[in-house]
Amino acid sequence: MLSQTLNRASRSTRARRAVESFPVTRKVVDRFVPGETTADAVEASAALIATGRSVTIDVLGEDVLDIGGARATRDAYRALLVALAEAGCADGADVSLKLSALGQALPDGTTIATDHAAEICDAAAGLGCTVTLDMEDHTTVDSTLAIGADLRASYPWIGNVLQTNLRRTPGDIASLDGTGARIRLVKGAYREPATVALLRKDDVDRAYEAAIDALMTSDCYPMIATHDPAMLDRAIEKAVAAGRGDDRWEAQMLYGVRPDLEQRMVDGGHRMRVYLPFGTDWYGYFMRRLAERPANVAFFLRALAHR
Numbered sequence: 380m381l382s383q384t385l386n387r388a389s390r391s392t393r394a395r396r397a398v399e400s401f402p403v404t405r406k407v408v409d410r411f412v413p414g415e416t417t418a419d420a421v422e423a424s425a426a427l428i429a430t431g432r433s434v435t436i437d438v439l440g441e442d443v444l445d446i447g448g449a450r451a452t453r454d455a456y457r458a459l460l461v462a463l464a465e466a467g468c469a470d471g472a473d474v475s476l477k478l479s480a481l482g483q484a485l486p487d488g489t490t491i492a493t494d495h496a497a498e499i500c501d502a503a504a505g506l507g508c509t510v511t512l513d514m515e516d517h518t519t520v521d522s523t524l525a526i527g528a529d530l531r532a533s534y535p536w537i538g539n540v541l542q543t544n545l546r547r548t549p550g551d552i553a554s555l556d557g558t559g560a561r562i563r564l565v566k567g568a569y570r571e572p573a574t575v576a577l578l579r580k581d582d583v584d585r586a587y588e589a590a591i592d593a594l595m596t597s598d599c600y601p602m603i604a605t606h607d608p609a610m611l612d613r614a615i616e617k618a619v620a621a622g623r624g625d626d627r628w629e630a631q632m633l634y635g636v637r638p639d640l641e642q643r644m645v646d647g648g649h650r651m652r653v654y655l656p657f658g659t660d661w662y663g664y665f666m667r668r669l670a671e672r673p674a675n676v677a678f679f680l681r682a683l684a685h686r
Contacts, residue, residue, distance in 0.1 A: 420657040435473035439658035449482030470507035511538035542567030543586040556597040563602040604631040
């Protein structure tokens with residue numbers, strides 16, 4: 380119930396104004412979003428890379444409804460890639476794109492978003508970086524997967540995200556088997572109707588387990604995005620059973636959520652990548668992080684209580 384309320388709030392202008400008005404909000408947000416500028420993102424990336432982690436960086440923003448905003452997002456990613464290279468942090472880094480921020484919802488949005496993503500891919504390719512297309516709500520899945528397939532013809536390392544709360548995901552995994560695609564597996568952070576999504580946590584967990592098994596036996600490159608130690612243990616077990624070395628899959632976690640678990644994976648010799656968001660448009664991302672994990676809500680409320 381709390382999760383549904385927070386997900387609704389993530390789309391509410393009134394709730395946004397209220398949350399942003401709390402004096403301590405910025406301090407709390409810093410736990411999950413290391414800053415608002417490109418320099419902040421590069422500094423946080425360098426610190427993570429120095430500890431044996433990799434990064435995937437998200438320029439926060441979504442639901443862009445004008446071409447100027449879409450171009451600004453494209454340019455922000457290109458500037459980020461240049462800054463990473465200048466700091467010696469580009470090789471092996473990844474950037475995560477929300478296609479809605481690149482114009483997906485505009486008239487002729489598929490073409491616009493594809494062109495903008497391709498320009499970012501061009502910049503990434505020259506610097507040793509990769510690109511992953513984030514997944515948004517269920518209405519965008521077909522378009523996002525189609526754009527990923529289109530771009531993969533020129534950039535075979537481009538990744539897609541699949542959400543195991545969506546009922547269609549087993550079929551999508553089967554369709555991607557044979558493409559060698561990089562696939563980030565998440566449970567899903569958007570409020571979805573029961574007609575297209577699993578709503579009970581136990582059902583989503585079982586679907587996630589099944590998706591781990593399917594990805595590990597596919598020719599895709601699994602990126603297991605979870606903060607659940609049991610899911611990570613399952614991924615390690617299934618990778619070994621499939622004869623998949625540590626160079627053929629990775630774990631991913633959100634910045635600031637479970638640094639202790641990140642370290643456990645690094646110490647175990649596993650690839651560990653941190654999803655690092657930055658920018659001024661942090662509200663929707665922040666509210667979805669609260670919705671995903673009750674401990675995050677408690678952290679926020681404790682901070683408010685001591686303001």
